[in-house]
Amino acid sequence: MSNPWAGEVDLVVDGQRHICKLTLGALAEMEAGLETGSMMDLVTRFESGAFSSRDVLALIVAGLRGGGAQVTAADLFNADIAGGPVAAARVAAELLARAFAMPEG
Template sequence: MVNRRRGERELVLGERRFRLCLTLGALAELEATFGVDDLASLAERFNTGRLAAQDVITILTCAMRGGGHEMSEAEVAALHGPDGVSPLVEGALAALEAAFGVDAPNPPQAQTG
């Protein structure tokens, strides 16, 4: 079971459940990956409202590691469930919202079409 007060969220793919958490270490990994200098710049990067598929993979990989799942980007990229990629995108967005707060002016949205 996830602890939402600690910023944990759950990703459910069929029978598989994953705990997601953007810990301080996970956020530092995202800073390095996206080439930003601080958390404010990282939040700004995601506040554009647009996420690429690679962004989702990177965010989920970091959030899964923060949640205790040692998974590579390749393993995360290969994940799928009965509902397609929507739960993966929603999981990445939920992890970001938990880390940066739901009161952000322009929280990222899943892009369709």
């Protein structure tokens, strides 16, 4: 089970539960591969609801890699994500929110 206080989010891919986390390394790798804008542009797209499926896939891959899975975007093209595209978008948004949330204090 994931730890939301550590920025973790659960995702079930092909029937197997994974813990996703946006580590600094995973974020840097993802940002280098973004075709449109910076990380802040990505956050803005999610906040406004103008994100693309490419954005969701990039975040899911980064989260899985940050959680220790050795996956690529190509590995997920035919994967079954529990809950489908809506659940994948929710997980991507949660990853962003947990990675950039200020600690409550």
